Amino acid sequence: MDQIQSTIYQETPTDLRRASKVIVLAGNQFQEYDLNQFGKNRIYFGRNEAQNDIVIPVGTVSGSHGKIKIQNGDIYVADLGSSNGTYY
Template identity: 45%
Template sequence: MPRLVLSLDGVVLREVGLAKDRTTIGRRSHNDIVIDNLAVSGEHSVIYTSAGDVYLEDLGSTNGTTVNGQPIKKHLLQSGDTLEIGKYRLKFLADGATGTEGEVDIDTSQPLRRELYGPGPAKIQIRQQGANGDAGTPAAAS
């Protein structure tokens, strides 16, 4: 399954599998990936699958979304692409890809940080798909 490796300041925070056809990212609690930070819009962006390809689309966010340093509205994701949302980096890894494919600019040698305090967000939540396919309950990055 494709996945995202979420990091802040070079420290890996979380790896998120993209099991759903549509995964929303934003500050509001109804998103699949909740990043509680003022630089992230309430409904910031969406990652979705269409005809076997994976796309990222900015949802009209205030601060925009970039892929590999370039602002995008809609982008066909390739394994190794780096998404930037606020100060966060999300490395997209295609199905079966390892974190060492291509250029990897996320420092995975650092221990996984579960919660952030201070100038970063209060918390990051990932909605995990339930056994019956529903959205389930949010899982805090603790």
């Protein structure tokens, strides 16, 4: 009798592999963003609508304020030389 060997591969759903959210707090207002919605591993944020994925229309936020980098499942936040800094 021949033996049949099988292996079952179960793919992890995309939303579990990279289920990441960021909350942007500006003054007394906040906005939550799902990082998966951008479909890329570098997400820029700042006041300038044309240059950023996440737009924060607040005077204390620089035009190109910072970026969020996703690498190997880890999330990094970097300030891009903003006037008032980035806190996380």
